[in-house]
Each structure stands twice: as C-alpha cells, then as structure tokens.
Amino acid sequence: MKKILFTTLILLALTVTVQAQLLRIGVKGGLNYANQNGTNITVNNTNYTTDAITSYHAGLVAEVKLLDSFAIQPELLYSTQGATYKNALGDIKNELGYISIPVLAKIYLNKTISLELGPQASFLLSGKDKFAVNDAKTFDFAGAGGLTVYLTKSLFIQGRYVLGLTEVSKEAKTTNSVLQVSAGLMF
Numbered sequence: 001m002k003k004i005l006f007t008t009l010i011l012l013a014l015t016v017t018v019q020a021q022l023l024r025i026g027v028k029g030g031l032n033y034a035n036q037n038g039t040n041i042t043v044n045n046t047n048y049t050t051d052a053i054t055s056y057h058a059g060l061v062a063e064v065k066l067l068d069s070f071a072i073q074p075e076l077l078y079s080t081q082g083a084t085y086k087n088a089l090g091d092i093k094n095e096l097g098y099i100s101i102p103v104l105a106k107i108y109l110n111k112t113i114s115l116e117l118g119p120q121a122s123f124l125l126s127g128k129d130k131f132a133v134n135d136a137k138t139f140d141f142a143g144a145g146g147l148t149v150y151l152t153k154s155l156f157i158q159g160r161y162v163l164g165l166t167e168v169s170k171e172a173k174t175t176n177s178v179l180q181v182s183a184g185l186m187f
Contacts, residue, residue: 022064022065023062023063023064023065024062024063024065024186024187025060025061025062025186025187026060026061026062026063026154026184026185026186026187027058027059027060027061027184027185028058028059028060028061028075028077028156028158028182028183028184028185029056029057029058029059029182029183029184030056030057030058030158030180030181030182030183031054031055031056031057031180031181032054032055032056032057032079032080032081032178032179032180033052033053033054033178033179033180033181034052034053034054034055034080034081034082034083034176034177034178034179035050035051035052035053035083035176035177035178036050036081036082036083036094036168036174036175036176036177037050037164037174037175037177038167038173038174038175046087046089047087048085048086048087048092049085049086049087050083050084050085050086050174051083051084051086051091052083052084053082053083053084053093053095055079055080055081055082055095056079056080057077057078057079057080057100057180057182058077058078059075059076059077059078059079059100060075060076060077061073061074061075061184061186062074062075063106063186068108069107069108070105070106070107070108071106071108071114072103072104072105072106073102073103073104073105073106073116073118074101074102074103074104075100075101075102075103075104076099076100076101077099077100077101077102078097078098078099078100078125079097079098079099079100079122079178079180080095080096080097080098081095081096081098081176081178082094082095082096082176083174093128094127094128095127095128096124096126096127096128096168096176097124097125097126097127097128098122098123098124098125098140099122099123099125100120100121100122101120101121101122102118102119102120102144102162103118103119103120104116104117104118104144104146105117105118106148111150112149112150112151113147113148113149113150114147114148114150115145115146115147116144116145116146116147116148116160117143117144117145117146118143118144118145119141119142119143119144120141120142120143120144120162121139121140121141122139122140122141122142122176123138123139123140124137124138124139124140137166137167137168137169137170139166140164140166140168140176141164141165141166142162142163142164142165142166142176143162143163143165144160144161144162144163145160145161146158146159146160146161146180147159147160153186154185154186154187155183155184155185155186156183156184156185156186157181157182157183157184158180158181158182158183158184159179159180159181159182160179160180160182161177161178161179161180162176162177162178162179162180163175163177164176164177
C-alpha cells in the first residue's frame with residue numbers, strides 16, 4: 001500500500017511539474033502608437049488627413065508550450081486605438097477602446113528571443129470622438145506580428161505591429177494600424 005501511495009504521489013508531482021512548464025500565465029502593458037489609414041477619408045462630406053495618437057494597452061497573456069521552440073500565445077487586452085483627424089477647420093481626436101484577443105504562433109529563436117505572428121479580433125467598447133458614435137463598427141479583425149525578448153525567465157519586453165484588415169468606420173474607409181511596445185511578467 002505504501003509503494004502504491006508513494007508511486008501515485010511521485011506521478012502526481014511529475015504531472016504538476018510538466019503542466020506548469022506547458023502553461024504560463026502573465027500580465028503585460030505598454031504604449032500604442034496608433035493611426036487609421038485609408039484612401040479618401042471623408043466624413044460628412046469633409047476630407048481629412050490623419051495623424052497618429054499615443055495611447056495604451058494592458059491585459060493578460062498566456063503561453064501554451066507545444067514544443068521546445070514553439071508555443072501558442074493567446075492574450076486578452078484592453079487597447080485604445082484611433083487617430084487625430086485633421087482638416088482646414090481643425091483637429092478631431094478619435095480614440096476607440098477595444099477588447100483585443102490576439103492568438104499568436106510563437107517561435108523561439110533561442111531561450112531569450114521569440115517571434116510571434118497571428119490574427120487578432122477586437123471588439124469596440126467605447127469611443128471618444130466628435131463623430132457620430134454609431135458610425136464606428138463594433139468588430140475589428142487584424143494581423144499581428146512582433147518580437148519578444150525575455151530579460152529574465154519571467155520578465156519580458158515586446159514590440160508588435162498590428163495591421164487592421166477590416167474597416168473601422170461605416171462612413172470613412174479606414175483601418176487601424178498600431179505599433180505596440182510592452183513590458184510584462186510571466187508567472
């Protein structure tokens with residue numbers, strides 16, 4: 001009986017250790033340098049050009065290790081994006097708050113550097129602008145790619161570019177583009 005109990009405890013401890021190495025959870029946050037790109041940006045029969053805005057993102061990150069050099073990294077982020085619309089009459093800052101869910105394939109180049117690439121789905125939560133609130137579309141689909149550098153086993157910095165693939169406005173033919181710089185901690 002003691003041998004069975006001891007063997008069960010050893011197998012349970014090994015399973016917990018293996019599971020801990022396969023799944024890691026963490027937090028991250030950082031700056032967005034966001035803009036909206038498009039051709040012939042016209043709102044209410046007025047032509048605009050856009051300038052980038054600086055905003056932020058923060059949220060949860062997970063890593064599911066499938067191989068030594070490959071993992072899947074889903075995230076749940078709150079991210080503010082948008083642009084400053086400019087014309088001869090003045091500027092309008094269009095800031096949109098999204099819940100973003102990137103799911104990235106993560107390829108480790110070595111123990112400290114990895115490349116990430118994958119899709120991102122974003123759902124509009126809020127909009128701070130002087131345009132009609134019902135003009136913004138509530139779903140944004142994008143492609144994301146970036147690089148992560150682990151400073152320690154748990155602490156990392158990250159750079160990522162997110163390119164919107166769907167239009168974010170019913171009236172202005174624009175897509176989001178965001179350069180993100182992050183710092184995070186994996187547990």
